[in-house]
Amino acid sequence: MPEGDIDTLVRECLSLVLGRPVDADTPLDRRHDADWDSLRHVELIFMLEDRTGMRFTEAESTGLQSVDDIVALIRSRHEA
Amino acid sequence: MNKIAENLTDDDRAGEHHAALARADWQNALFATPPSRYRLSQLKPQWPLTPLNIQVYRNHPFEFVAGQVPVFAAYAGFDTHFSYSDYDDTLAFTDTVAGDLGILWLDYSRYDASMEGEQLLDWLLERIARLGELSPAPLLVCNRAPLDERADAFNRRLADRLEAVADTFLCDLSAIRKELGDDYFDERNLALAGSPLSNAACMELARSFGLEWIPAAIAPRLKSIVVDLDNTLYAGVAEEDGIAALRLEDTHRALQEQLAALAASGILLAACTKNDPETVQRIFRERRDFPLGIENFCCVSANWASKARGVADIAGKLSIGTDAMLFVDDNPAEIAAVASAHPGIHTLLAGASPVSTVDVLKRFPRLGSRHARPEDSLRAADLRANRLRADIRARAIDDSEYLASLDMKLAFHLNPARLRGRLRELSAKTNRFNTGLRRFSEREIAARLDNDEDIVVAVGLRDRLSDSGIIAALFGHHKRDAVVIDEICISCRALGRELEAVILLEMFDRIMHLADAPDLVVRFTEGPKNATAAQCLDSVLGSAVPTGPGLREYHCQRRNLPEAPGRQYVRILWEMHNA
Incomplete structure (x- = not known):
């Protein structure tokens, strides 16, 4: 899957979970976003697993802090 | 066409049409x-x-x-x-x-x-x-x-x-x-x-x-499923393919078995199909491999008129509102047309593979049997008996012969805690004969059953043709020398057997006697559909006194209670629970 498609997919899922638009190219980091709390984070993980068919480990799930982190993880799984 | 449908605007119809199709679209995801x-x-x-x-x-x-x-x-x-x-x-x-x-x-x-x-x-x-x-x-x-x-x-x-x-x-x-x-x-x-x-x-x-x-x-359990036949209960079209060629796949068998189980749990099963009535009879007579038989259906609408009209006919025959029905059909156009004509009806689009129909039915809102009551399973038998009653009435010389032939028995239960759920159902669902429109919750009824000052009566009815179960309820309380009645409700199924006055006067007389109260007050709230109850109270107790907008009270002394017409055709039994 091209990186642009992964970025679009992650932002679409994040938008559905947060209930607000998540524009392309806007850097998003859960440490600086009050809406992206632990509940939403678990929902996002569930939805991404649903969409990609991947399963993330506990360490991976906990370590994901930003859109870029998530895109990088999914890309690395694709490349593996 | 029912009255509600006649009053729909074009916008209403379009809204119902689109909503039904949108709901059908959701089925695969849900x-x-x-x-x-x-x-x-x-x-x-x-x-x-x-x-x-x-x-x-x-x-x-x-x-x-x-x-x-x-x-x-x-x-x-x-x-x-x-x-x-x-x-x-x-x-x-x-x-x-x-x-x-x-x-x-x-x-x-x-x-x-x-x-x-x-x-x-x-x-x-x-x-x-x-x-x-x-x-x-x-x-x-x-x-x-x-x-x-x-x-x-x-x-x-x-x-x-x-x-x-x-x-x-x-x-x-x-x-x-x-x-x-x-x-x-x-x-x-x-x-x-x-x-x-x-x-x-x-x-x-x-x-x-x-x-x-x-x-x-x-919300209360739905009362009826109205199901299409061709390409829903089996694969094929009876009139075109011939009855012998209709295919009963495993998925159709599962669907028919599930519908039979729902019918056994008290859901009224009806068929609405564009077929000749004789064809429908032949389908179920000749296809002995079908789990469903014609006897499983309380009502069949088989003709070439619109299905919206068929649904209205079925609702009339079953004496239920279309908002208590689930309509199942494999044709989205039929789903949309029925939904447009009957706002509030529930619809299910039967899939190309009926496995999905089985899956949807298993989880369909308000259809499960978890809150099924004994009265649910009595309802279908009672409705079938209504057809026999109509035949007997048509053949009788007069009403007296008809009523005497029914061998009716009324069982009155005073403060019956075990019937709490059914009492709530009567208060919540009855419209035509509901004097108070109070819509008591189960918890409110439980509180009344526990309170010595309150009076709760449930009434069971059976005749030689069927056991109708608990068909009436009274909720009242003591107030100095009077018994005050807050609500009386009688199920539609019990209407038409000339019993309303008998039920009312028997309850009034007995509870006034037990309470040693010479005076009776019956509170009445006008609603859109309860004129039947008002007419009955007028005939039994005379005119009422207005007490507010849409509100009035009937007053009567025990010694002035009239004889109930038709009392001689009914056997009466009282059961005291914690009186």
């Missing part, structure tokens, strides 16, 4: 195994919803489940909003808020060190009773999810004991746990957010809450 969180998040309801405020009392997180409930509840017609208590193992209910429904969401393992088995149940039931004092809202109580003998024993006892508590409903988490096995838990989430539930568990629990448990606690 009833998929497993449901996809992504697909569900994209669904937005295009039909009006009833707001529902739900208060969750908890000792562990519910948000992961609650987040997915709204989309399922929307399909059932509800707009759910959740409020949460603090995490409170003691269930102190210090932050109880008014809501339409409560959910008791407990991790029972947190009590393992301090209480077990019956001791835990005693404490839990005491807390539930306390909550009942603080909030009149119905309560959903979740059982233990883990799979072991101790949890099974606890769950069985919890189910037994909740039966005796008004307005409480059990949510069977253990059934979902059994279905999902080890996939019920996901240890990652314990570390991430303090909940051990997996995505699959959250989705299945949300689906059960939204489609089954919440609707069952809030």
